[in-house]
Amino acid sequence: MSRVSRFGVSLEKELLKRFDAYIKKLGFKNRSEAIRNLIRHRLVEEEWKEEKKESVGIVGLVYDHHRRELQEKLTDIQHEHLSIIIASMHVHLDEHNCLEVIVLKGKVDLIKKTADQLLATRNVKYGKLIMATTGANLV
């Protein structure tokens, strides 16, 4: 038996027109693929509302490594949260700027707390948490 179910969707013509333009712009092959993608995105957003749910976050930070004690502070925070930091990558962007990408896996509340600490570190020029997923609950 097929794992795929089909269902009909009624949409206002104008909304469908806009949806088709959106999926064309993003390069989806068809509406089904685009709808699957939207549903998965929404489900991942829901996962992040549950503090004790296991998830994956990706933190990106851009900073000037000449700023006193900044790099040490960021490293300290990562050592404090060893149990959830599963990988990190450091890229030297130019003679001043560095990009650090940190992958966190664990309970949502812990990921958020650690990410907040990293993002709020003084003199970080740019920081962002991508709320990803372990993928375990998605098809």
Ligand code: NI
């Ligand atoms: Ni660097």
